[in-house]
Structures are given as C-alpha cells and as structure tokens.
Amino acid sequence: MIFKQPKKYIRSHEPVFWGLFGAGGMLTAFLTPIMILLTGLLIPLGIIEPEALNYEKLHSFTSSWYGAAIILIIVALPLWHTLHRIFHSLHDLGVQRGRSWQQVICYGFAFAVSVFVFTLLLQILTM
Amino acid sequence: MSKKLTPSEKRLEIEILRYHPEQDEEPYLQQFEIPYTTDMTILEALQFIKDHLDSTVSFRWSCRMAICGSCGLMVNGVPKLGCKAFLRDYYPNKITLEALANFPIERDLVVVMDDFINKLEEIKPYLIPEKEPQFLTKGTYQQTPEQLEKFKQYSMCINCGLCYSACPQYALDNKFIGPAALALIARYNRDSRDAGSAERMKIVNQEVGVWGCTFVGYCSVVCPKGVDPAAAIQLLKVESSKDYLIGMFKP
C-alpha cells in the first residue's frame, strides 16, 4: 500500500472575479440590445425625440446620486466582465508567459477605469 | 463474428490510428475495408477487423451496451463510445478512429487512464456519513424523491473519460481536475446522506478545481449518459463562491 502525503489545497480568489464577470455579463446581455434599440433605431427613426437624450438631460441625470450610481455600474461591471474574458482567452490561446502580469494588467485596467469613472462622477455630483 | 467478406456486400472504409510503442516511432494511420450493415456499431467493426483482417489491432471494450465505459475513442475527431456509435451514421464516408484525445496512447486505441482514475479517487467518490455508519438492521437511509432528484443525474457517470478528451482546458493543463470528477463531487455533495462536502470543497475551491473551467460546455455535448458535467460545474462555482464568502468571515 502506498501512503501519500496529505495534499495541500490552495483556495483560488477566482470567485471575486467570477462574480464581477457574471454580473457584468448579465448587465451587458440585458442592456446592449436596449441601447442599440434606443440610439440605433428609435431615435434615428424619430419614434423617440432626440431631445429625450440631450446633453442637459443626461447631465442632470448624472448629477443625481442614483444616476451616478447607475452609470458607474453600467460602465464598471461590463468592463470587469470584458477584461476577465480577455485574461482567460489569453490562456486559451496558449499565451502562457507572464500569467501574473497578464492578471495585473487586465484586472488593474478594469480597476483603474472603475476608479477613474468613480472620481469623474463624484466631481459632477459635488459640482 | 461469423461474417465473411463477399464481393456483393456494401463496403466501408475505416482508418485506424496505430501505435505500438515498442516498434513504432510515432502513431500512423492504417486503412481497412469492412462489410457494412446498418446495425453495426463501431465496436463491432473493430471486432471484425481484429477477427478477420489484423489481429494486432488493440482496443478496449467489455459490456457492448454503453455501461462499462471502456470503449471510448475518437470517431472522426469526436469522442464517442464505440458500442454506442453506429456505422450507419457515417456510411458511405470513410471513418477515422483514433485513441481518445488528451490521454497518452498505450497501444493503438488503448489509452493510459491513470490520471483520470487518480482524480476520481481523489475526490472521495463515496458517501461519507455524518455519524458512525449505521447497521442495516437499523434500517436503510431514507430519501425523498426530491432529495434523489438533486443528484441522480450526476450519478449516471460511467467513467468513460469522453468529457476529458472533449475538454480544451484539460488539454491545455491536465492539472485541472476535470469534468467527470467535478460532476462526481456534485453527485456526493448534493446527496442528503453525505456529510463530506467540506473535504471535497477544498478540491473544488482551487484554481485547478472548479475554476479551471471556462464553461465551454463540450463535455456535456459528448457525454453518452446525459450527465451534463458543465451544469454540475456551474453549480459548484456558485457553491465555491459561497464558500469563499463564508471563508472571508471566519478564518
């Protein structure tokens, strides 16, 4: 009989990224068709007045705290989704070099842009 | 098989990847021609070849009824059970048979399954009771149909390994625990009679555990028993995420 050393199991932090990925994917799947419908069809066809989405309207929406929160979510989550996908696609394509750097760059980018959007929104809010 | 070749019979061309490591530098394809009938399986074709054309062709089989899981092979590049795949679905085109992908070839269509078997063993594929196992005289463990439904599908696995040869992640890195082992974890963790979840979750939570999967889903397409390992893996991803959250709050 062979006695094996008890194996050491290392917990992955993937649940964090998978959670963001899943939420972002869900959002993208639901919102993209609506956005295309609004900006690509309904407004050009004149069914919705272009005035409904003009600068002043959008700016005042962004200036409310809930508007800012919605915009942050709409920008940040799909971004985390996208970069998670890129990170894993690199592995699938066989790009094995510097996996940890790939990870830092991918998620770092998503994080940086999220923070950037957050500060931008905060500026508009406190303006 | 008593069948003999007669010129009037319909014929089918079969190409087999041959490899005898003691004499061949590398695997090569060999052509055969066999009589074709509509009720013949790939396994029967192989048996015809072995009995009548070339007795050195090696392949595994036992039950001939899709239950032992030993006859897995690549049919035109797709993982199949030889006894469950029929010639009529390919006739009159040529059929190419190769050893299961992602496993080392032992001889011709026979592969080395050790890695797969070790993984199945590693996940403790048996009920781990909470208390001392109870004697049969005390009665059997009772389950409601609902409790049975939670794991039944995942218990249909015959350990054929087709899902491993379909899995691109296992192909890239065979440290990945793989579809059948994960489906088997789901099978035991979701069983109301089992209390071994915590031990198995350690395997699930690893990078090479459930997180090695990118939800390609081909495992579920090729599975001959409808186990749907991809679905089991998605369930385990949710479980692993819950486990992660709980782990954050208690050290």
Ligand code: SF4
């Ligand atoms: S899950 Fe399906 S394909 Fe995979 S080993 Fe089990 S029966 Fe075979």
Ligand code: FES
């Ligand atoms: S011979 Fe048993 S599964 Fe095919």
